[in-house]
Amino acid sequence: MSTYHPPREDLALPAVLHALSDPQRLRIVRELSRDPEPRPCGSFLLDVSKSTKTHHFRVLREAGVITQRVLGTSKLTSLRREDLDQRFPGLLDAVLASAETPVAVPA
Amino acid sequence: MSTYHPPREDLALPAVLHALSDPQRLRIVRELSRDPEPRPCGSFLLDVSKSTKTHHFRVLREAGVITQRVLGTSKLTSLRREDLDQRFPGLLDAVLASAETPVAVPA
DNA sequence: CATATTGTTCGATGATCGTCGTACAATTGA
DNA sequence: TCAATTGTACGACGATCATCGAACAATATG
Numbered sequence: 001m002s003t004y005h006p007p008r009e010d011l012a013l014p015a016v017l018h019a020l021s022d023p024q025r026l027r028i029v030r031e032l033s034r035d036p037e038p039r040p041c042g043s044f045l046l047d048v049s050k051s052t053k054t055h056h057f058r059v060l061r062e063a064g065v066i067t068q069r070v071l072g073t074s075k076l077t078s079l080r081r082e083d084l085d086q087r088f089p090g091l092l093d094a095v096l097a098s099a100e101t102p103v104a105v106p107a
Numbered sequence: 108m109s110t111y112h113p114p115r116e117d118l119a120l121p122a123v124l125h126a127l128s129d130p131q132r133l134r135i136v137r138e139l140s141r142d143p144e145p146r147p148c149g150s151f152l153l154d155v156s157k158s159t160k161t162h163h164f165r166v167l168r169e170a171g172v173i174t175q176r177v178l179g180t181s182k183l184t185s186l187r188r189e190d191l192d193q194r195f196p197g198l199l200d201a202v203l204a205s206a207e208t209p210v211a212v213p214a
Numbered sequence: 215c216a217t218a219t220t221g222t223t224c225g226a227t228g229a230t231c232g233t234c235g236t237a238c239a240a241t242t243g244a
Numbered sequence: 245t246c247a248a249t250t251g252t253a254c255g256a257c258g259a260t261c262a263t264c265g266a267a268c269a270a271t272a273t274g
C-alpha cells in the first residue's frame with residue numbers, strides 16, 4: 001500500500017488531468033519544474049495544512065505525475081518528466097507554459 | 108443564466124483541465140476535433156442519459172472549451188480552438204494527441 | 215392543431231474531493 | 245535517551261461531482 005507508483009504504461013490521461021486541475025497541486029508541479037532538484041514535501045509553500053499536503057502529494061503520485069522516495073525522515077519528490085513526456089508528449093510542457101500565464105486580476 | 112460563455116481572458120487553466128479530465132467530456136472534445144463541423148449535442152454518442160449529456164456540455168462551455176449556439180430545437184456545439192490556443196498554446200493539441208494513445212488493454 | 219424532436223430544469227442519490235486537526239510513526243541529533 | 249523534525253493515518257466535515265428519471269419548454273413538421 002505504501003507509496004505506490006503506477007508503471008508508465010498505466011498512466012491515464014483523465015487521472016493526470018485531474019491531478020493537474022487543482023491549484024495547489026499545479027503549484028507543486030510548477031515549483032518542481034522550475035527547480036528539478038528532488039525536495040522534501042515540506043519545502044513547498046502551500047497555504048494548506050500538513051495533512052492536506054500529504055493528500056495532494058498522494059494524488060500526484062498515484063496519477064504518475066511525481067515520484068517520492070524516502071530519505072531519512074523526509075520524502076523527496078521529483079517530477080516523472082520522462083514518463084510523462086513519453087506517454088503524453090507535450091502535455092506537461094503545455095500545462096506548465098499555460099500556468100505561467102498570469103491570471104487576469106480585476107481592477 | 109442561459110448559455111454563458113466566459114470571455115477568452117477569463118479562461119482558467121484549472122477549470123479547463125478539470126473539464127477535460129472526464130472521459131465522457133474528453134470524448135466529446137475528441138469528436139469535435141476530428142469533425143469540426145458544429146453539431147447538435149444529440150449527435151455525440153455517449154453512454155449517459157440525456158440530462159447527463161446536458162451537464163457535460165455545460166461544464167465544457169463554462170470552462171470555455173466549447174461554444175453552443177441555438178439553431179431550431181438544436182444547440183450546435185463547436186470547439187473554442189482559437190481561444191484555447193491563444194490562452195493556453197499547445198495545450199489542446201497535446202491533450203488530443205495524448206487521448207489518441209490507446210489505453211493498455213489487459214490480456 | 216397535434217406530435218415529434220431536441221434539449222433543459224429540477225430534485226435526488228451515492229461517490230469523490232479538498233480541507234482540517236489530532237494522533238501516530240520513523241528518523242535524526244543533542 | 246529525549247526531543248525535534250518530517251511526514252502519514254484516521255476520521256470527520258461540507259462541497260462538488262457524475263449520474264439518473266421525470267417533467268417541462270421550444271421548435272419543427274405532419
